[in-house]
Amino acid sequence: MSTQSTFFNDVYEVVKLIPKGRVTTYGAIAKYLGAAKSSRVVGYAMNAAHTFPDIPAQRVVNRNGLLTGKHHFATETRMEELLKEDGVTVKDDQVVDFNRIFWDPMSELEV
DNA sequence: GTGCTGACTGCAG
DNA sequence: ACTGCAGCCAGCA
Numbered sequence: 322m323s324t325q326s327t328f329f330n331d332v333y334e335v336v337k338l339i340p341k342g343r344v345t346t347y348g349a350i351a352k353y354l355g356a357a358k359s360s361r362v363v364g365y366a367m368n369a370a371h372t373f374p375d376i377p378a379q380r381v382v383n384r385n386g387l388l389t390g391k392h393h394f395a396t397e398t399r400m401e402e403l404l405k406e407d408g409v410t411v412k413d414d415q416v417v418d419f420n421r422i423f424w425d426p427m428s429e430l431e432v
Numbered sequence: 433g434t435g436c437t438g439a440c441t442g443c444a445g
Numbered sequence: 446a447c448t449g450c451a452g453c454c455a456g457c458a
Contacts, residue, residue: 328454347440351453357441359453364439369455383440390439436458445449 328354332366333373335426339380342408343424344416346384353426368393379403386419 335350347367351360363381367390370376379400383389391400391414401411410417 326455348442351440356453358451360440360442361438361452362440362454365437365453365455367439370439378439381439388439393439434458437456438454441452443450445447 328356328359328362329366329369332363333370333376335430336367336370336376336378336381338426338430339377339424343422344380344382344386344404344409344419345424345426346382348384349423349425349427350381353430364390377403377407380407380409380424382416382419386416386423388414388416 331354332350335353339345346360347363348357348360351357351363356362367376367378367381370378371393378390379394381390388400388404388411391397394400401414404411404416409422416422
């Protein structure tokens, strides 16, 4: 493998595993990868995820359930639309019942 | 080759 | 309760 950067790769793997109708946070993914302090890098990985077609980046939001990365999509409403298609209700750039549909890889994927 | 910035988060003041 | 700063990795000027 020529991919030295396993971090980005792992991030994509986890994001792909996010079930439809569920969302997770950058911090949760970072923590699952064993780099809780690199949550910011996870967000940056999503930015680079644009080069990959099968990355549901709309299912990744910040710890407040806010769609901080919506501005990076094709349109500002694209992320919200995708979430709605997943069955996730978004209001005012914020995931409704975020606490309830939150998908934690640490718990779901087990340690 | 060096330095800055960025889709974040937690702790300190 | 609010604001500010440091840590992490990768891409770009």
